[in-house]
Amino acid sequence: MELNVIGAKPVSVSEAVFGKEFREDLVHQVVVAYRNAGRAGTKAQxxxxxxxxxxxxxxxxxxxxxxxxxxxxxxxxxxxxxxxxxPRSFAQKVNRKMFRGAMVSILSELNRQGRISVVESFGIEQPKTKQMVAKLAELKAEGRVVLVAENAPEALYLAARNVPYLHVVDVAALDPVSLVGADKIVMTVESLKRIEEWLA
Structure with missing residues (x-):
């Protein structure tokens, strides 16, 4: 299957990563486990x-x-x-196969809903919030936005840190909670290939 790239020719991606059916039960289990892993569990009386x-x-x-x-x-x-x-631990066991399956399911559903946009690069070379806001308007990215950029320059992180509900992450930092809660996912072609290598 192919994904459209804004301002460039479409890129081929694996249907095993971006074309799977949505597994609500699996996604729910992984999201709950991920959130529970962040709980301190230090309450004591x-x-x-x-x-x-x-x-x-x-x-x-x-x-x-x-x-x-x-x-x-x-x-x-x-x-x-x-x-x-x-004091107690809220951790739930989620093996690697389940986690990857949930990520594939989420990405596939986001793709079906048109919530994934792909660009060649973000083109942010200066740490200016104004540039980032203009770029988001150009990409028609509103609400909660996640930018996935591999090997992103520091200027991109600095330009994004003052924009509300905008997060810049690399592929290694992707998590199911951020993906599920995002209105728009904008990723570079390089990030797309890394995700495909990781989950295929």
């Missing part, structure tokens, strides 16, 4: 056994109303938490 203080029974068992043991019980202010949270 103290149960009654973690608190300092005496465990002496502060009142007699009978004749004083409710029966109590010590003030560290969860029913008292300053007592322990009943089911105290502990």
């Amino acid at each position: 103290k149960s009654r056994s973690d608190l300092s203080g005496t465990t002496k029974k502060f009142k007699k068992q009978k004749g004083g109303g409710a029966r109590h043991g010590d003030f560290r019980a969860p029913i008292f202010v300053g007592g322990g938490v009943t089911f105290a949270a502990r």
